[in-house]
Amino acid sequence: MSEIALEVRNLTKIYSNTPALKGISFTVKKGELFSLLGPNGAGKTTTLRIITSLTKASGGTVLVFGKSLNEDEKIVKRRIGFVPQHINLDMELTVRENLLIHGLLYGMPLREIKKRTEELLEIAELKERGNSKVKELSGGLKRRLLIIRALMHSPALLLLDEPTVGLDPHIRRKIWGLIKQIQNSGTTILLTTHYMDEAELLSDRVAFIISGEIIAQDSPLNFIKKLGEYALDIFTDTGISTHYFKNKEDAEKALQTHTTYSNHVTLRKVTLEDIFVKLTERHL
Amino acid sequence: MRGFWATYLRELLLLKERFFRVLLSFSINPLLFILAFGLGLGKDITISGRSYLEFLVPGLVAGSSMLQAFAINVEINVARFYLKVFEEFQSSPISPAGYVLGEVFSGITRAFISTLLILTIAHIVGDIDLKIDPLFFLITFLNAFIFASLGVASAMTIKTHADQTLITNFIITPMMFLGGTFFPIENLPEFLQPLIKFLPLTIVAQSLRELSWGYTINYEPIFILLILSVIAYMIAIYTVKRAKD
Numbered sequence: 001m002s003e004i005a006l007e008v009r010n011l012t013k014i015y016s017n018t019p020a021l022k023g024i025s026f027t028v029k030k031g032e033l034f035s036l037l038g039p040n041g042a043g044k045t046t047t048l049r050i051i052t053s054l055t056k057a058s059g060g061t062v063l064v065f066g067k068s069l070n071e072d073e074k075i076v077k078r079r080i081g082f083v084p085q086h087i088n089l090d091m092e093l094t095v096r097e098n099l100l101i102h103g104l105l106y107g108m109p110l111r112e113i114k115k116r117t118e119e120l121l122e123i124a125e126l127k128e129r130g131n132s133k134v135k136e137l138s139g140g141l142k143r144r145l146l147i148i149r150a151l152m153h154s155p156a157l158l159l160l161d162e163p164t165v166g167l168d169p170h171i172r173r174k175i176w177g178l179i180k181q182i183q184n185s186g187t188t189i190l191l192t193t194h195y196m197d198e199a200e201l202l203s204d205r206v207a208f209i210i211s212g213e214i215i216a217q218d219s220p221l222n223f224i225k226k227l228g229e230y231a232l233d234i235f236t237d238t239g240i241s242t243h244y245f246k247n248k249e250d251a252e253k254a255l256q257t258h259t260t261y262s263n264h265v266t267l268r269k270v271t272l273e274d275i276f277v278k279l280t281e282r283h284l
Numbered sequence: 285m286r287g288f289w290a291t292y293l294r295e296l297l298l299l300k301e302r303f304f305r306v307l308l309s310f311s312i313n314p315l316l317f318i319l320a321f322g323l324g325l326g327k328d329i330t331i332s333g334r335s336y337l338e339f340l341v342p343g344l345v346a347g348s349s350m351l352q353a354f355a356i357n358v359e360i361n362v363a364r365f366y367l368k369v370f371e372e373f374q375s376s377p378i379s380p381a382g383y384v385l386g387e388v389f390s391g392i393t394r395a396f397i398s399t400l401l402i403l404t405i406a407h408i409v410g411d412i413d414l415k416i417d418p419l420f421f422l423i424t425f426l427n428a429f430i431f432a433s434l435g436v437a438s439a440m441t442i443k444t445h446a447d448q449t450l451i452t453n454f455i456i457t458p459m460m461f462l463g464g465t466f467f468p469i470e471n472l473p474e475f476l477q478p479l480i481k482f483l484p485l486t487i488v489a490q491s492l493r494e495l496s497w498g499y500t501i502n503y504e505p506i507f508i509l510l511i512l513s514v515i516a517y518m519i520a521i522y523t524v525k526r527a528k529d
Contacts, residue, residue: 052375056528077377088368090294092301101297104290105376 004066005030005157005188006051011060013046013212020046022212023060028157033179033189035199037276038209044192045085047209048159051190052082064157078106081155081187085162087142091135095126095145098134099152106153113152120148124178140171147178151187158182160191164198176202196273206272208279216279223275231274235264242277244270287378291386294369295359299393306397310352314344314402318410321466331468334497341406341414342492343465346427348402349395350485353428353435354456356391360439361448370527380524384436384517391432392425399424414496419506423495426509427488431456433516440523464489484512 006028013021021043028034036044049055051062062069064076089098096117103113121127124144164172183189193199199206200220207217228244230251245251251267258265326336364370373383406412438451463485480486491505
């Protein structure tokens with residue numbers, strides 16, 4: 001039994017002479033939460049759309065639990081749950097009706113659909129809104145519904161495309177809790193986001209994708225260890241200059257030196273955003 | 285045929301949601317045609333010994349069932365370009381054949397609602413005597429099947445909402461007016477007649493008219509409509525398979 005849930009090899013996509021993906025490769029282990037991090041237009045959504053067969057790849061291979069998308073499309077689709085970036089729910093139908101249609105699309109028997117619907121409404125704290133029309137729900141509730149809809153057929157691999165985009169901090173935290181809960185139940189997750197804090201908090205491993213290329217991949221902790229765990233931001237007339245330190249003592253020494261001639265110095269812990277800035281300053 | 289029930293049920297639930305609005309909008313055009321052409325303009329006109337209203341109503345059934353079946357393209361466009369619900373269908377393990385059949389049956393349902401409304405309105409306001417038998421409904425079914433399939437195909441082929449209006453304006457509306465709905469095609473210029481004669485709508489309008497006037501029809505038109513149904517269905521499946529980035 002393969003321990004790899006998703007394997008992407010040399011994936012390319014060209015949209016009318018413009019390359020969107022330039023041969024990206026990565027693997028996601030079973031039970032892992034792997035994030036693709038990058039700015040808008042980097043190729044994150046295109047990657048997810050190819051894995052869900054919404055977009056045809058120009059080249060490369062996608063294997064989901066060892067099965068090829070091209071050869072076993074229906075089997076592969078059955079094992080994947082997809083939460084798109086845009087809210088593609090039927091606004092005029094109720095929450096339960098949206099889940100029912102999804103269950104039928106995946107060939108679930110009616111009794112199972114009913115049972116699973118109630119379970120998922122409970123998990124997403126949507127039980128009381130089950131008979132509400134989707135158009136009556138807030139943005140955060142719609143987003144939660146979108147996530148549980150993708151879980152209806154109990155997929156082994158969940159693809160989340162920017163699941164918290166445009167949501168306020170309280171709702172984002174609720175969604176993060178839901179995502180962790182899903183991972184803890186054994187589901188493998190591939191997440192795309194451009195929020196560094198989200199990726200750092202949730203991911204076991206992350207890959208930075210810029211202009212259709214993966215420029216680095218590792219665990220958030222390893223990335224931070226390599227760069228240094230502490231950062232000193234020195235605000236100057238020309239911008240911010242950031243220095244990285246392996247330990248707090250070195251960072252504090254440097255802080256004292258700099259505060260003698262400048263008040264605008266901040267000592268803080270390094271985040272994934274530092275890694276992103278450092279990695280991408282050469283590429284952007 | 286995986287996906288048929290999900291697709292059809294979704295459309296039925298949406299139809300249920302808008303049922304009274306749908307009834308109203310489906311009633312307006314036939315009511316106006318019956319009042320303006322059937323009872324107003326055509327009051328003293330007889331065709332083949334029948335009142336103009338008796339000529340008009342089977343034609344209206346043919347034309348309206350075509351229009352309403354084809355109009356599923358609007359729903360599909362909304363699902364595809366605006367709500368993006370179509371992506372949910374595309375990423376699920378259903379067969380294109382099942383999806384198309386679900387949409388086609390939704391078109392057929394709309395066509396039958398429209399047909400029943402026309403027959404009811406004609407009966408109430410027109411006081412006419414038409415013979416409606418199972419063959420009448422079979423031909424209406426095949427008509428709706430063909431045009432609902434073409435509705436799916438057109439919705440999958442176009443790139444914007446505006447393109448859809450072009451297809452309706454250039455193909456469906458001319459067929460509605462020239463396909464034997466409002467007048468006998470023999471009244472058209474001779475050079476046009478061979479072309480008009482073989483339009484599916486002409487075949488349907490003539491067959492429905494003959495049946496509703498109590499004549500028997502041979503099986504040739506049904507056979508032609510069956511073949512056209514299979515061709516239109518295959519085209520629709522092909523376009524759904526190709527509808528990827």
